[in-house]
Every structure is written in structure tokens, then in C-alpha cells.
Amino acid sequence: MERSAERELEILRAIGEGVPLTQRALAERLGVALGLTNLYLKRLAKKGYIKIAEFRKKPAARKRLRYVLTPTGIREKTRLTYEHVAYALNLYRRTRQTLREELHRFPESGLKRVALHGTDEAAELAYLTLKEAGLEPVAVFGTRGGGQFIGLPVRAVTELVPEEYDAVIVATFDRPEPQRAELMRLGVAPDKILTLRRLERAHGDGPAA
Structure with missing residues (x-):
């Protein structure tokens, strides 16, 4: 599974948890730069997997962004999760077999x-x-x-x-x-x-x- 797909899955999982999320917190969770996180979010929005909405708690408050999974995004999260599990199981199997042969x-x-x-x-x-x-x-x-x-x-x-x-x-x-x-x-x-x-x-x- 490619690193970009893993990061997209992690973003979809984080948004799917329904907890208020900032880009900075998401960047820390992914372990990548804030700018790269922003690019991933824009790409997911362009694909129709998430919606990005602006809101303010108070009239004078700084605007904040809210991220919501779309039905398409939920399906994509499920697909990527299945792909990730299959990839991980295959990786573990191959790794253990190779190491067994070596040891x-x-x-x-x-x-x-x-x-x-x-x-x-x-x-x-x-x-x-x-x-x-x-x-x-x-x-x-x-x-x-x-x-x-x-x-x-x-x-x-x-x-x-x-x-x-x-x-x-x-x-x-x-x-x-x-x-x-x-x-x-x-x-x-x-x-x-x-x-x-x-x-x-x-x-x-x-x-x-």
C-alpha cells in the first residue's frame, strides 16, 4: 500500500471519528508538515470524499474549518481499510517466511x-x-x-x-x-x-x- 494511500486512510479515519479536528492536530497525527496535510485535505475534497465547511462560534471569532465524510468518503474509507488489512497480512506473511528461511x-x-x-x-x-x-x-x-x-x-x-x-x-x-x-x-x-x-x-x- 502506497504511503499516500495510507495517509489518506488515516485522514478519513480521523474525520470519521467525529471529533473536532484542526489541520495542525491532523498534521501531528500523520507526522507530516502542515502544508502537506492541507494538500491532502484539498485532494480528498476534490475527489468528493470529504466536505470542508467554515463556521464561527461567535460573530467576532476567527473562522474555523469543519471536515465531514461524504457517503463516497465512507465507501472509500471502507475500501482503503480492506486494502490496508490485506496488504498488512501479506506483508507479515512474506516477512515471517523470509526471516524463517534466513534463521x-x-x-x-x-x-x-x-x-x-x-x-x-x-x-x-x-x-x-x-x-x-x-x-x-x-x-x-x-x-x-x-x-x-x-x-x-x-x-x-x-x-x-x-x-x-x-x-x-x-x-x-x-x-x-x-x-x-x-x-x-x-x-x-x-x-x-x-x-x-x-x-x-x-x-x-x-x-x-
């Missing part, structure tokens, strides 16, 4: 020290797949340290010592290249870096012992 030989070869780089939904999926393979992550890293994930402290990725791990899984459904490049800058060998999106190693036949 099945780890116990046989004695490789056990696996670290996760990430703490979101993708990391949860990677953790479950590791458990199925009889493995437990021994460390969790994030862009910044702090908090816990699966019972382990989340450490800043800059603290990672490459020699301590047989493999590092970049746990993200987005493009893994930035995290992969960062790990390589920290000294992690390319053949020790696994990604969920496409588990192709740059060199070698497997993680180094």
Missing part, C-alpha cells in the same frame, strides 16, 4: 547472539519469528536509547559492539538502507546485517561466527 540454520551452526535494531511493530514480528526458530534476541538497539522492549533495555545504536553479536536484524518495514549504512559505519560486517524487507547479504554465505 533456520542458526541453531545448527551454533549462531545464537542476535540483536534487534528497532522497537516498533516490525521488531515485534521479528521477535516472534526468532522465538519460532528457537532464538532469543540478546540485545535491542534504537536510534536513541531509553525504555524497554520485550523485557530488554533499549540501548542507543552507537553503543553497539559488532564483535558481541552473530547478527543484527534491522527491524523496519520501511527502506532498511539508512539503518544498514549506519550499522556498517559502526563496524558491523555486511554479512551480519539482516533486513526484513529483503534479506540479501552483500557478501559471504552467512553471518560470521
Whole structure:
């Protein structure tokens, strides 16, 4: 599912909740700039999915905008929701299968020290797949340290010592290249870096012992 479609679905969901909504609040919810949020709203209105109405609580008050889903918008929200669910299920299925294939030989070869780089939904999926393979992550890293994930402290990725791990899984459904490049800058060998999106190693036949 394309990012623009995901954002349109999130906007339609937010408007469908029926709670008064400002563009600024919507931009924060989407995690995008205010100007981009405005463009999305205009595009949805042009498609006939939402109506934008002006109102004032008091005669002297600054005008405010109200967003309402149209019947067409409700149908589109349903369609996008179904598409999103189907996409997510397919993504999870493919990711788990690929990771299973990558990890099945780890116990046989004695490789056990696996670290996760990430703490979101993708990391949860990677953790479950590791458990199925009889493995437990021994460390969790994030862009910044702090908090816990699966019972382990989340450490800043800059603290990672490459020699301590047989493999590092970049746990993200987005493009893994930035995290992969960062790990390589920290000294992690390319053949020790696994990604969920496409588990192709740059060199070698497997993680180094």
C-alpha cells in the first residue's frame, strides 16, 4: 500500500471519528508538515470524499474549518481499510517466511547472539519469528536509547559492539538502507546485517561466527 494511500486512510479515519479536528492536530497525527496535510485535505475534497465547511462560534471569532465524510468518503474509507488489512497480512506473511528461511540454520551452526535494531511493530514480528526458530534476541538497539522492549533495555545504536553479536536484524518495514549504512559505519560486517524487507547479504554465505 502506497504511503499516500495510507495517509489518506488515516485522514478519513480521523474525520470519521467525529471529533473536532484542526489541520495542525491532523498534521501531528500523520507526522507530516502542515502544508502537506492541507494538500491532502484539498485532494480528498476534490475527489468528493470529504466536505470542508467554515463556521464561527461567535460573530467576532476567527473562522474555523469543519471536515465531514461524504457517503463516497465512507465507501472509500471502507475500501482503503480492506486494502490496508490485506496488504498488512501479506506483508507479515512474506516477512515471517523470509526471516524463517534466513534463521533456520542458526541453531545448527551454533549462531545464537542476535540483536534487534528497532522497537516498533516490525521488531515485534521479528521477535516472534526468532522465538519460532528457537532464538532469543540478546540485545535491542534504537536510534536513541531509553525504555524497554520485550523485557530488554533499549540501548542507543552507537553503543553497539559488532564483535558481541552473530547478527543484527534491522527491524523496519520501511527502506532498511539508512539503518544498514549506519550499522556498517559502526563496524558491523555486511554479512551480519539482516533486513526484513529483503534479506540479501552483500557478501559471504552467512553471518560470521
